[in-house]
Amino acid sequence: MSSIEDDRLSGTARDEDSASACAIRAKRNQILAGAGTVFLASGYEGASMSQIAREAGVSKGTLYNHFDGKASLFSAFFEEQSRTKLDMLFAAVNDDGLDFRTGLIQLATAVVKVLLSPASMSLYRIIVAEASQFPNLADTFWRYGFARTLDSLSTWLARKAAEGVVVIDDPALTAEQFMMMCQTRIVQRRRLMLPVEDDAASIQKLAVFTADSFLKIYGTEHQ
Amino acid sequence: MSSIEDDRLSGTARDEDSASACAIRAKRNQILAGAGTVFLASGYEGASMSQIAREAGVSKGTLYNHFDGKASLFSAFFEEQSRTKLDMLFAAVNDDGLDFRTGLIQLATAVVKVLLSPASMSLYRIIVAEASQFPNLADTFWRYGFARTLDSLSTWLARKAAEGVVVIDDPALTAEQFMMMCQTRIVQRRRLMLPVEDDAASIQKLAVFTADSFLKIYGTEHQ
Amino acid sequence: MSSIEDDRLSGTARDEDSASACAIRAKRNQILAGAGTVFLASGYEGASMSQIAREAGVSKGTLYNHFDGKASLFSAFFEEQSRTKLDMLFAAVNDDGLDFRTGLIQLATAVVKVLLSPASMSLYRIIVAEASQFPNLADTFWRYGFARTLDSLSTWLARKAAEGVVVIDDPALTAEQFMMMCQTRIVQRRRLMLPVEDDAASIQKLAVFTADSFLKIYGTEHQ
Amino acid sequence: MSSIEDDRLSGTARDEDSASACAIRAKRNQILAGAGTVFLASGYEGASMSQIAREAGVSKGTLYNHFDGKASLFSAFFEEQSRTKLDMLFAAVNDDGLDFRTGLIQLATAVVKVLLSPASMSLYRIIVAEASQFPNLADTFWRYGFARTLDSLSTWLARKAAEGVVVIDDPALTAEQFMMMCQTRIVQRRRLMLPVEDDAASIQKLAVFTADSFLKIYGTEHQ
DNA sequence: TATGAATGAGGGTTCATTCAT
């Protein structure tokens, strides 16, 4: 009987635990959302904990109940953003079944679009600005962002090389090169806040230009 | 007599004016030098006016006699830096008389080295971080930095195209593409503070890789 | 039947009451133990309720279920400490059966050692620091600490006076004087954190010096 | 002529310098006065920089223009107080020309009165409370306070010993012992905020009691 | 014009206390 009671109690306890754990996670996410808004808009230094608290709808003290401090909150925000906002970049490489050139063009288009998105643009700004003060920031960004993309891409390129579609010595390096080529003009200029046409047509044109350039370097069939 | 006196007076006044104007300009440059040291080391938000005053060897009040405030001083610093520190980038394109591939390799090497230099690396960090708050920053940077380089480069490429060495439709776009290709791996990773080999040999290797890639896209003689 | 039930109920209730009262007292002591550790180490202002809760192994809320607040907890801690940690001081006066001078020397030694002990040193620091904000602190300290000791001592001295060993007009004042003489150099300097030799030999030497001084004032046989 | 002008200029400059230096010292003293009020009333931890600024009639920022921070301000305050408020203690030993017993009584009276003064009482509280966190506090207090007094006193005692008025082996230790004896009852209890009669008559009575006790220990003529 | 002391708003952070669970 006592064991039953115990069970019930522990069951209740477990319920309560999981309920409160869930509430905590919810609050944490609420804070992270507020932090995201502020950090993305103002960067690390420009953001204030008061602002974040206000934006998140909690008191300043609560921020410190959930995170060790501004730096800690920032890191958590950055990891969260990197994990969620760079997915498209990763996913862009995965769809297949098209001919190689079309695949390249679609990939280039996706890369440009992701890099132009407000989230990744802000993340890039922040990481470049704070890289020296937050060494693991870049690591996080790289791990969740470029690294996954580059892995997928170089694997894909290696497969294509094995199929004889391309000739590539160093797929990893070539993948990085392709990513850089995608950033020509539009992404590059937008990062500097320079005026540039970034409508779909311009992006498409650039993607074609990039893909064709790439094919000229590595393709086997282009004459 | 009054005219003589007038002349003498205005002459004196003019002398004094020019002398004081010169002194003012000297003080201004002194301040800009101090500001440069501090801004490059700490960024915009991280720099304090006291620090700059100390570094420049003037009082804090003097800062405000010569500039409207921190933002104004920052903009002036940035223009100064852009004008003076990005020269190498511009110069790199100018030397000629070598065969095309060697020219490309030397150019790529120079571009990578300039972009890796502390000054331009810091400038890049600053501009990317503050571009949204200082809209004309990027403009300055672009005008004194990339624009001149790209102009030189596209002119050079157009000349080579005219000579039949390369086939290039849009020299300006191709110039931008080449600049991006130069930033593959080393520059890109260094901006994110990621570990990367950046010794002379690695740079040279990358320059060759980039130049050869470029030649495969645009060269006429490679088959 | 109702009376039986009543009895059983009230019995149960009483049992439960006493059981829960005991549990409450246990928890209270648990808290006081934690508070002791923290207060003695950090003083009143330096201690935080979180720290105390952690040290006591309870939640912060529980602190407020058992005590009205920080000040209340502090007072309770202080009384507890005064009651338990100043015993040695009290006990030191009690052992007898030796000749008077030896008794004085042993007493002086004990007094110095007790006053140098971390617990009483901390208590002294705390009481002197917070006496103005916690008026009854000193009262507690005095009642449990010096008062008992002085009572024992003056009783002892009065007995010795009655035996003709010493001539003492005001035993209570003389007792206080003796206690002060014991604090010469070593205790006094240690309270100010000044460097001083406090090894057993130095204490013993000081005790002899103090006892002999005392005998010269009050002794009858020293000529 | 230019030298004259130079002289005049430098003269003016010197005047201005000394004027501004004077103004700075005045402001510094103004701050120290405010800090004194607050620190003496609330101790180190209990005092807030806002409170001090308000009390001193300056802005919070000004505090930091004149002192490195709270700890620095506190140290300056403490040294100032020690230097100025413990003078009487030092002076009390110096008047001579009376017979020895009268000198002792006057000295004891002075010591008790100084130690009972609000300033030295507060300083003592603060030093005992913060000695562990500000190691040089006690040193300052000791140097300006007890050390000078003890030096004077032991010199005086040594002289009296040479004159054959007293027999003293270790004048320094005896001086410390005398100081402790002076703290019997009144000073001791006041430090603990315990009720005690501290009117002039009580002090005089205690001084006589202490002096006579001292004479019984060290005097040569008392039978 | 040059100075630097004064300002005060705002920075990040801590903490005693409360209260829903």
Next chain:
DNA sequence: TATGAATGAACCCTCATTCAT
């Protein structure tokens, strides 16, 4: 009753800017 997340006032300190000298 026990919990600990939430609170918000207060903490020390920094800094861009002003202004009397």
